[in-house]
Amino acid sequence: MWIHPKRNADIALQTENYCLTYETLHEQIGHKLYLLNSNALNGLRVALDLPESFTLIQWTGANWLAGNTVLILDQRLKPAEKEWRLRDFSPDIVISCLEQPSGTMQTFQAEVPVIVEDYNIERRYRSEQQATIESEQAMLVLYSSGSTGMAKQICRTRSSLEQELTQYAKEPLSPDEHSAVLCMASVTHAYGLLSACFHTLHVGGTVHVPALVKPAELVRIVEQHQITHMYGVLFHYQLLEGSLKKLADTGCKPICLSSGGSLPVALIERYKEAGLSLGNQYGMSELGYIAVDFTGAKPGYAGPVASHHRWSLDETGQLVITLDQSPYSATQQNWQPAPSGGKLLTQDIAVMNEHGHISIQGRVNRQVSVGGLKVDLDEVEQKLATHPHLEGCCVVGMDHPVYGTMIEAFIVWNDNGELPFAELKSWLRIELADYKIPRGFRAVEEIPVSATGKVLRGELIKESWHGYQTTG
Numbered sequence: 001m002w003i004h005p006k007r008n009a010d011i012a013l014q015t016e017n018y019c020l021t022y023e024t025l026h027e028q029i030g031h032k033l034y035l036l037n038s039n040a041l042n043g044l045r046v047a048l049d050l051p052e053s054f055t056l057i058q059w060t061g062a063n064w065l066a067g068n069t070v071l072i073l074d075q076r077l078k079p080a081e082k083e084w085r086l087r088d089f090s091p092d093i094v095i096s097c098l099e100q101p102s103g104t105m106q107t108f109q110a111e112v113p114v115i116v117e118d119y120n121i122e123r124r125y126r127s128e129q130q131a132t133i134e135s136e137q138a139m140l141v142l143y144s145s146g147s148t149g150m151a152k153q154i155c156r157t158r159s160s161l162e163q164e165l166t167q168y169a170k171e172p173l174s175p176d177e178h179s180a181v182l183c184m185a186s187v188t189h190a191y192g193l194l195s196a197c198f199h200t201l202h203v204g205g206t207v208h209v210p211a212l213v214k215p216a217e218l219v220r221i222v223e224q225h226q227i228t229h230m231y232g233v234l235f236h237y238q239l240l241e242g243s244l245k246k247l248a249d250t251g252c253k254p255i256c257l258s259s260g261g262s263l264p265v266a267l268i269e270r271y272k273e274a275g276l277s278l279g280n281q282y283g284m285s286e287l288g289y290i291a292v293d294f295t296g297a298k299p300g301y302a303g304p305v306a307s308h309h310r311w312s313l314d315e316t317g318q319l320v321i322t323l324d325q326s327p328y329s330a331t332q333q334n335w336q337p338a339p340s341g342g343k344l345l346t347q348d349i350a351v352m353n354e355h356g357h358i359s360i361q362g363r364v365n366r367q368v369s370v371g372g373l374k375v376d377l378d379e380v381e382q383k384l385a386t387h388p389h390l391e392g393c394c395v396v397g398m399d400h401p402v403y404g405t406m407i408e409a410f411i412v413w414n415d416n417g418e419l420p421f422a423e424l425k426s427w428l429r430i431e432l433a434d435y436k437i438p439r440g441f442r443a444v445e446e447i448p449v450s451a452t453g454k455v456l457r458g459e460l461i462k463e464s465w466h467g468y469q470t471t472g
Contacts, residue, residue: 004204018110032062042066047091053109153329164288173294177204184232196231215243223250233372244274260372286327301357368397409438
């Protein structure tokens with residue numbers, strides 16, 4: 001169901017000199033499924049705390065076949081962030097790496113040894129009926145920042161995942177059984193996991209994952225394996241910018257696809273000058289992909305909204321999607337229930353061009369995309385505000401022509417005295433993932449507010465263009 005049924009010597013997954021054929025991949029997933037079923041580990045809630053690896057992909061597929069609800073923990077999260085998600089998700093078992101990788105460098109691994117541990121003994125012995133009902137409610141659980149800074153538990157059902165894979169295969173120029181896909185994006189996120197990996201495996205193509213994301217290595221993989229599609233985010237395509245001629249000289253001319261936010265027009269033009277197209281995919285953790293344009297025909301736009309979505313634009317221009325049930329495990333302000341299903345307020349302001357292609361012009365709330373990763377500015381601001389040396393603070397997201405969206409922090413010192421900005425940065429890193437840390441800090445005398453007490457973030461953004469101090 002999740003992976004093409006062929007069982008032959010065609011390559012399914014490859015990284016460096018290690019590869020898995022479709023025959024071997026089915027055997028390894030089947031073995032993991034047998035271990036789950038023989039130990040009555042089906043119809044449960046399972047957390048996968050594994051590094052980026054083929055092992056992670058296999059355990060995800062095996063748990064889905066066992067009817068388990070899967071939570072995949074991003075390895076870039078701090079221990080406190082992981083523990084919060086585990087408490088909120090309350091898994092029955094946790095499958096983690098037996099030997100934690102040494103060093104700080106994030107590398108993709110082929111296989112890793114795992115350990116299966118009970119997380120909640122009492123929930124392990126629920127009735128079969130309860131387990132069946134729960135497994136039908138969600139197959140994949142993700143977390144995303146909400147408008148208040150509190151992460152939302154998002155539940156993707158079996159039908160929504162199947163619908164996404166089926167529809168994605170119908171998109172013009174999407175990977176097929178003859179495609180060689182280079183996945184640079186994280187497989188712990190929906191974009192890399194579903195669009196790049198599971199879709200390609202679903203249609204019978206080959207997924208290549210670089211052990212290290214370095215320009216020379218990426219170019220080598222493209223040339224050696226005749227890559228047809230590349231999946232990445234802004235960071236990856238900026239990284240490759242200095243190697244565009246070498247990439248073009250491979251003669252492969254792969255379709256380059258980015259997700260997680262708009263791309264600088266100048267970057268798209270440089271790829272076009274090198275004879276390469278840089279397309280855009282727009283989506284949400286709650287829904288999967290919403291629109292995709294592999295051609296990159298018009299900068300700033302993805303393709304038309306996928307036909308399996310029932311959508312509209314409200315009076316403010318916000319994209320609204322009608323669903324049969326809420327994608328959240330708890331009440332959320334951006335979900336409007338109805339007698340049958342309800343409406344998901346995406347909080348994205350959208351416009352359509354003459355061809356019906358969608359472009360996101362901004363956010364209703366304060367969530368931004370930094371290098372393809374979602375960051376809620378309120379979460380960062382609330383954490384920073386607890387520092388004992390600060391009287392006040394404000395965190396904003398600003399568009400930069402080279403770096404894309406950048407996070408900037410404006411701070412007001414209190415009577416405890418000033419500190420080096422590097423100390424503030426290190427302090428934040430104890431609780432927040434690195435990509436959430438502000439790139440720049442600026443000390444101000446006060447945070448400007450309106451007569452009604454609303455923070456005038458626009459004034460701070462304008463002031464920042466006159467120069468600010470950064471932490472590097």
